[in-house]
Amino acid sequence: MIRNYLKTAWRNILGNKFYASINVAGLTVGLVVGMFMLLWVQDELSYDKFNSKADNIYKIDIVGGTGISKQIFNNIIAPVATFAKNEVPQVQDAVRIMPVGNAPFRYKDKVFYEDNFAFADPSYFTVFDFNLIKGDKRNPFPDNNSVVITEEMAAKYFGTEDPIGKVVTLGQDEQLKVTGVIPNYPENSSFKYRILMPLSRFNDLAYIKNKKTYDNKTFISSIDADWSMFGFQTYLLLKPGTKVDVTALEKKLQAIHERNKPEDAPVPYLTQPLLKMHLYQADGTDGGFSTVRTFGIVALMILVIACINYVNLSTARSMLRAKEVSMRKIIGAGKLQLFIQFMAETTLLFAIAAIFAFALMFVLLPYYNQFSGKELSLGLSNYNIWACIGLTLLGTLTASSIYPSLLLSSFEPLKALKGRVTIGIGNAAFRRVLVVLQFSVSIVLIIGTLIIGGQLKYIREKNLGYDKENVLSFSMRNGMIPHYDVIKNELQKNPAVLGVTRAGRDIITGGSSTGDNDWDGKPANSNMWFNQVYADKDLIGFFKMNIKEGAGFTGAVADSSHFIINETAVKEMGLTNPIGKRLRVQTVNGTIIGVVKDFHFTTIHHKIEPAVFQYKPNDCWKVYIKTTGAGAQSAIASALAVWKQYNNDVPFNYTFLDDSFKKLYTDDQRTGSLFNIFSAIAIVISCLGLFGLATYSAQVKTREIGIRKVLGASVSRIIGLLATEFMVLIVIAIVIAVPVGWYAMNAWLQDFAYKVNITWVVFVLAGGGATLIALATISIQSVKAAIANPVKSLKNGE
Amino acid sequence: MIKITNLEKFYRTEEVETIALNKLSMEVNTGEFVAIMGPSGCGKSTLLNILGMLDDPDAGSYVFNGVEIAHFNERKRADLRKHNIGFVFQSFNLIDELTVFENVELPLIYTGVSSADRVKRVEEVLDKMQIMHRRNHYPQQLSGGQQQRVAIARAVVNKPKLILADEPTGNLDSSNGNDVMELLTDLNEQGTTIIMVTHSEHDARYSHRIIRLLDGQTVMENIMV
Structure with missing residues (x-):
């Protein structure tokens, strides 16, 4: 019996290569992306679980x-x-x-x-x-x-x-x-x-x-x-x-x-x-879990879109199979037998898609790992991965097979034989709902892509309050710090070196901070912490930070008891005329001589915190060299030469501020790239389904189109007739997707202390883009149907 | 074998109610070959569908082999149908994805006949219908006459007691049509009861008795000599 089912199923696939390929393609792509994403989610959720205690x-x-x-x-x-x-x-x-x-x-x-x-x-x-x-x-x-x-x-x-x-x-x-x-x-x-x-x-x-x-x-x-x-x-x-x-x-x-x-x-x-620890901050706030959750939801959405494709195409085509189903029933097939037959068909198609999906996954895995920063492997022994894949397959199969199978097996044979499939209308409405769902998801993803892209651009282009272009840095080792002046002179001999300074912290990733401080008028309940920047006299000028009030360090002995603070510190300390005020930081008692404009010394996920510059050249271990794009190699060579004089046997290690800056946002960039891919794929799968439905719709309406043409309808009117049916669905999808997309992305942006505004342009772009893509997809079939010879259409449509 | 009494069937749309069968009564005995004739819309297809247990009457009684089945639910009817009745349609209704052999084999699969028995019985029937040489072909590769022979083979492979034929020659030329009628006559002579709906006086002459319907009622019965 099963052999018979599979045989019929196989021939059905071969006999309808067009639909079968659309189905298999949609499922394969959906499965690959869905499984990759779920594996990523599973991996994120599994952190540290291997510890038995x-x-x-x-x-x-x-x-x-x-x-x-x-x-x-x-x-x-x-x-x-x-x-x-x-x-x-x-x-x-x-x-x-x-x-x-x-x-x-x-x-x-x-x-x-x-x-x-x-x-x-x-x-x-x-x-x-x-x-x-x-x-x-x-x-x-x-x-x-x-x-x-x-x-x-x-x-x-x-x-x-x-x-x-x-x-x-x-x-x-x-x-x-x-x-x-x-x-x-x-x-x-x-x-x-x-x-x-x-x-x-x-x-x-x-x-x-x-x-x-x-x-x-x-x-x-x-x-x-x-x-x-x-x-x-x-x-x-x-x-x-x-x-x-x-x-x-x-x-x-x-x-x-x-x-x-x-x-x-x-x-x-x-x-x-x-x-x-891996996904939450110490105080229980989000530390990555929301990204994991978002990816999990997106993965499920993509799988759902792929399932919807299958359900839509197979129920749409079920009318064409009504005759077969009826005959089977008249001959004696029971509902259960037919149900099993259609389940077998879905399973077979699924098996084909799954094989393709596995092959693709094996091929793409190294790229995916590189892209996602994971080290996933599809080893047979990896129980968790296979459990995850198995569940995904089973879930997707169940979701996409049951409804079409129930539908097909419940045809009333007499009506179906006469071509009066009454479920047609309700069933078409159901398909429409599914198409709307598919496109809503796709549009939400496009909105997400646009907003994430916008925020990433904002990060790249935001004025950080200091100049990080073409700045090279390395850490001095013990023997070098006392000889800094010699080193600086040596470096400045190279015309490619535009400036040299030093600091006691990494300017981009931060350093120490202290709550041990006091100033005139400090409120009793204040427990303010300063980010400390140990600086040489020329640091502020080197990074082109702006002194808003007062002056910078001059290198005089007195500077060791001078402080320069940032605007946020002024505000937090509640000072109105900060210059000349007394300030104690740890053991240093001194005065504030300058206020520097706020600058971002950590990621823009965080608000700018109070900062204090202290003149402590002997505690500065990090050397910064300003160079030019063209002179970078030469500057590196000079730095290496200097390094070798002090550490002949230790490799030279340097970084560019631009690179370190990019590293801070690796996760954000990754989220952005993944979203680009996901939304592209969601759109592709949705369009595959739409294409299939449009083809089907044009087929079913061949006769109607023929009659209309005989009666004088123009080609453009007929294209309009076919396209309108689907465009209405896309418009409904836009109406649903816009508020959902706004809500979700607004939540995502909350994670940034400094962020772009969501404007209507994003929604117009997302909606317009989806509409255009859908229209293009539908047009291919509509035009074909509209320009067909009506005599032929009428004959075939009977 | 069949006794129907005061059978009624209505079709309703929102505005009109059409009476398809109006208190129709008739009897068909085992071994008979009965033709049902009448103009379009007289209710002959409706009658055939009810007799074939594909549809249920709105009122009246239908006794099949001594059992009242007018009130049977779909499952019980389907069960009774698959063991007792074979269908032949005007448009053949073969399944395009299956070969000749597989189309004929299908009823045996659904009644749970073993694989070895199936091969034997299908081959027997195909032989009898003289389409053995086409056993691995698909329906589209056959002529109309050949397709109808396959359909008849499929109808009889389960050795049904009753064959219901709905204009079996309607889509065939006269020569192929005659072949099909000869086949049905042979089957009838071997003991199968046949009820056939037809528009053709020529075909009707193959039967023992013609029942003529008009507006859902019997208007005349001719006994053929």
Whole structure:
């Protein structure tokens, strides 16, 4: 029986190659895009889940500042973890991680710049599922010179040799011995530290060998006594089975902090479940989840559009199959048998589409990965991926097969045989609803594309308040900082170098901030934080920032107690005449000598925060070189030459501000590009369906068109007749899509502190574009039908 | 075999009610070959559809093989139909996507005959209808006469007790038409009851009895000699 069904189904497909190809093409494209997107969503939702204790791990953050300067510190002070472990019964273990910037890492003649360095507690390997595969699991760091690396690093530096016991050099001359190897991190791990050193090593370096002090009087005895250094990601493993009262835990941590450092009070603590870390901010606000949700919804929409195509085409064509169905019924087919037959047909068509879709996915996967920044693979062992794909296929198949099958199997044979298929009318209305739905979705996606595109353009072209064009930067290493003046002179000998300056922070990605400040008239309840910019005297001029009031630094000795603040700081501090006012930042007591116009020192997702420039040339480690587009290579060569004089054996690492700036918006750019593709595909699939329906409609109306032509209708009137039917649907779709699109995109823009306005132009473009595309699609068939010879039409239409 | 009494059937649209069958009564015995004639719109197709259990009457009684079926629901009628009745249509109504063999095989599939039996029986029938050589062709590749022979083969493959033929020669030339009538006569002689609707006096002469309808009522019965 099934063989018979499949045979009929196969012949039906072969006999109607046109519809079959439209159906298969629509389904294939829909499945590929839908599955790719759902895989992306699934991957995003799976972050850190591989940790077997994930449910009991919480990240600890501190809230600092008030008002506009309120911020959440992901890196907190070190002792709170130790105290929590000792004092809070529900805390079973704690992990502190102190990420460090990049540094050269060397084994014999192999030397590379490595980022993803960190100091960590040994509990890192047991609280998370990062178990040692080589080395002593119970004691990953036997001493302070131990280092644990990933398999990948082991292979990179030692090849096939046993990494355990190998001595490597970090930076200038720090000798470390490899004592453990952990597996490479899963792609969906939030932690990617490839080189891990014991936190006790940092303790040793900073507190014992180098006597850390904040006021040049008292020395801090150890990391666990330092209540001022915000530098440690802290995770608590809670005892399993305990019901977690997060608020109580946060209060306990706050109490520990305030008891040990009363002047910080109030210092609210936040806890965040490990599993929420990837998609949410510490305070529970969105940190990517809305994008994931949007993509999930768009994926489903695209699959729905593909299903609608199938349903529309197959129900439209069902009238042409009425005779066959009736005969089967008269001969003795039951409703169920017919239902199964049509299900079999859909399944067969689906199988073909699925095979094409898989083939395409395999081919496109590398490009998709590059594009989406993922490392997805379609390995057979990847259970989650196949579950996701299987569910998608099953869901889509069910959605598109049941209605047409029910419809076809419920024909009343007599009426169908006589060509009086009464379901025709209601059924056509249903198809119209589906077409409207398809186009509504497509138009919403076009609106999304236009607005995202507009916002991205806005980001690119927004005046940031400083000049980032053709600026090259590199970090000075220890030996270089005292020789900065020599270096600067050397660099300026090259005519391609237009200017050189230095700063104590990365101008684009930000740096340290402090709440330890005071000024005349500071309100008692104010807890304002400053972003600190350590600057050389020429920094402000170099970046073409505008001094609004007062003056810049001159390099005089007095400048060390001078401050330049930004407009936001003036406003937040409540100052009217800031110049000459007293200001204390940490241990420096001085006066405000200038106000600089606001500039964006982080992404424009965030509002501009208060900032303070301090003249601290000796704390400036970052060199900025202004060059020209044409002179860039020459400037790089000069910088490299200077670098080599001080670090012959360490590779030179530089970045252009433009590139770093672009990196800040990688995610936004990605969202933009993905949306471009999605809406293009949604439109293509919708048009495929529309094309099929228009073809069908022209076929069914062949006779009507013939009669009209005999009676004198012109070609243009007939095209109008056919096109109007569909254009009405497109107009309804526009009416539905505009408010939906506005609402959705308005919500998306809320994530930006600075954003474009949504104007009516977007909606006119989206609606007009969709109308034109649809009209073009319909016209192909309408024109063909309209210019056909009426004699022939009448004969065939009988 | 068939006894209908006071059978009524109406067609309603919003404004008009048309009486298709008006208290019609008739009887057909097993082994008979009956022709139903009458002008267009007299109700002959409606009658045939009710007799074939494709449609149900609005009133009256229909006894088939001693069982009252006027009140049967669609499923029960369909079940009774597929085991007892074969249909032959003016426009053949073969399924275009299936070959000659597969078209004839279809009723056997729906009544659940095993695959081996199906092949045997289909071949038997095709042989009898002299279209064995066309078994792998599709309907469009056949002439009208051949298509109607396939349709008849499909109607008889399940060995029905009753064949209902709706103007079986209407789309055929006279020579092919005569062949079809000969085939029906043969089937009747082998014991199958046949009821045929026709416009053709010539075809009607093959039957034992002609029932003439007008406005949904029997107006005359001719017994053929």
